[in-house]
Amino acid sequence: MILDKADVVVVGGGTVGISTAFFLASKGHDVVVAEAREVAFGASGRNMGFLHMHNRAAGFQLELARAGRALYDEFSELLGPSFEFQTNGAMTYFYTDEQRQVFKEFVDMRRGQGVGMELLDAEQAREAAPILSPDVIGATFSPEDGQIRTPKFVRSLAQESIRRGVRIRENTPALGLLKSRDAVKGVRTLYGDIPADRVVWCGGVWSTMLKAEGLDVPIRTERLGAIMMGEVEEQLDKILNGPLAVKQYSFYRDLPSYKDEYFTSPNEDSGHGIEHLEVVSKTENGNLFIGCPMDYPDQLDDRMPLGGLKMAIDALLEQFPNYRSLGVEGTWTGLIPATADAMPILDEVDALPGLVLATGHVFGNLAGPITGKLVSELISGDELSLPIDELALDRPALANADDVIRW
Numbered sequence: 001m002i003l004d005k006a007d008v009v010v011v012g013g014g015t016v017g018i019s020t021a022f023f024l025a026s027k028g029h030d031v032v033v034a035e036a037r038e039v040a041f042g043a044s045g046r047n048m049g050f051l052h053m054h055n056r057a058a059g060f061q062l063e064l065a066r067a068g069r070a071l072y073d074e075f076s077e078l079l080g081p082s083f084e085f086q087t088n089g090a091m092t093y094f095y096t097d098e099q100r101q102v103f104k105e106f107v108d109m110r111r112g113q114g115v116g117m118e119l120l121d122a123e124q125a126r127e128a129a130p131i132l133s134p135d136v137i138g139a140t141f142s143p144e145d146g147q148i149r150t151p152k153f154v155r156s157l158a159q160e161s162i163r164r165g166v167r168i169r170e171n172t173p174a175l176g177l178l179k180s181r182d183a184v185k186g187v188r189t190l191y192g193d194i195p196a197d198r199v200v201w202c203g204g205v206w207s208t209m210l211k212a213e214g215l216d217v218p219i220r221t222e223r224l225g226a227i228m229m230g231e232v233e234e235q236l237d238k239i240l241n242g243p244l245a246v247k248q249y250s251f252y253r254d255l256p257s258y259k260d261e262y263f264t265s266p267n268e269d270s271g272h273g274i275e276h277l278e279v280v281s282k283t284e285n286g287n288l289f290i291g292c293p294m295d296y297p298d299q300l301d302d303r304m305p306l307g308g309l310k311m312a313i314d315a316l317l318e319q320f321p322n323y324r325s326l327g328v329e330g331t332w333t334g335l336i337p338a339t340a341d342a343m344p345i346l347d348e349v350d351a352l353p354g355l356v357l358a359t360g361h362v363f364g365n366l367a368g369p370i371t372g373k374l375v376s377e378l379i380s381g382d383e384l385s386l387p388i389d390e391l392a393l394d395r396p397a398l399a400n401a402d403d404v405i406r407w
């Protein structure tokens with residue numbers, strides 16, 4: 001049975017898939033999106049929304065992030081205030097002299113790489129973020145960082161894509177590829193076939209199902225949780241990263257003064273592989289948004305581990321004891337397709353002509369929409385806004401996906 005047909009079928013309605021559909025439709029392609037559940041069901045709908053420029057490694061990663069960041073100025077014009085876009089920057093606060101030395105080295109390094117960053121003393125830090133604990137002795141500030149509400153962004157862009165002719169089929173899992181003489185000719189879904197000249201697979205962490213088509217996608221499942229609390233009065237217009245978060249980033253770990261012991265807490269449950277990617281922010285409605293318990297489950301299990309929930313709550317109560325009676329509005333986790341070099345995969349699959357793979361996004365807010373733009377240029381035969389060689393599926397850096405736990 002034929003369900004629909006199109007020039008291009010996009011599998012997955014997350015930020016990567018919807019951005020891809022949007023840019024393709026804007027270039028005149030007839031596009032169908034097949035989404036197994038609903039738009040923004042996956043990581044994109046469960047995300048903290050940070051546009052963290054200061055944590056992007058120098059070189060192509062930073063270039064990609066800058067190009068991705070610039071797109072939000074355009075989306076803001078196009079979509080209006082629908083997705084809580086803020087550009088007030090991010091801070092990373094700290095408590096000890098040992099941590100301060102590491103952050104000083106980090107700020108010096110980043111400034112040398114052209115990333116705007118400052119080191120604030122305790123007074124400046126509390127002036128910028130009055131909710132910080134009196135024990136905080138300083139913070140970094142990165143003015144280039146911004147924030148969105150990713151589920152709102154993806155849904156808003158999906159609506160705009162529909163206005164441009166995209167047909168989004170929710171509750172429509174793609175079961176496999178349609179092929180003719182080994183060339184990909186569309187997808188088979190639960191409700192019928194969708195023939196198409198090209199298929200773009202943007203299935204996030206679930207892209208590993210392409211193994212059934214003979215394609216090994218070198219990603220590992222990383223699980224991140226978030227907790228949405230009630231509304232708070234205190235002013236907070238910046239992202240607040242805690243010191244524990246930094247150990248997730250290779251370029252902090254490579255600094256001369258870095259030691260793991262400075263950036264671990266007894267609240268973390270390293271015996272079960274649960275670490276704290278420590279962040280706090282405030283939504284437009286005033287809700288306190290906290291994260292992120294993080295681990296690497298062996299399976300595609302998107303439930304919050306109890307130990308992770310306890311860790312995040314213990315840390316919140318220690319640092320912000322005034323919030324003991326604040327209500328919990330919701331907790332959830334999402335699954336991220338982690339690659340060995342923390343860079344996405346965007347490539348035409350040689351073994352399956354007609355298939356473009358677009359997955360492996362760990363920082364999908366910055367890298368997702370620009371991926372969609374690049375895919376649309378690739379498929380249209382246009383000049384690419386950025387070279388994509390460093391995003392190739394066969395790049396050597398992807399060889400050891402199973403070992404990866406750091407970005």
Ligand SMILES: Cc1cc2nc3c(=O)[nH]c(=O)nc-3n(C[C@H](O)[C@H](O)[C@H](O)COP(=O)(O)OP(=O)(O)OC[C@H]3O[C@@H](n4cnc5c(N)ncnc54)[C@H](O)[C@@H]3O)c2cc1C
Binds near residue numbers: 012
């Ligand atoms: C708690 C949390 C906090 C995060 N915070 C940030 C942050 O602050 N900044 C940042 O940049 N990133 C953050 N991330 C990571 C970010 O969410 C991801 O990088 C990004 O959402 C990946 O987008 P995606 O479109 O590739 O995947 P997803 O959003 O997971 O979308 C994939 C979609 O494909 C669909 N799908 C899969 N297989 C099929 C199939 N066979 N047929 C049809 N549909 C299919 C799924 O249902 C899903 O909707 C966070 C993630 C989590 C979980």
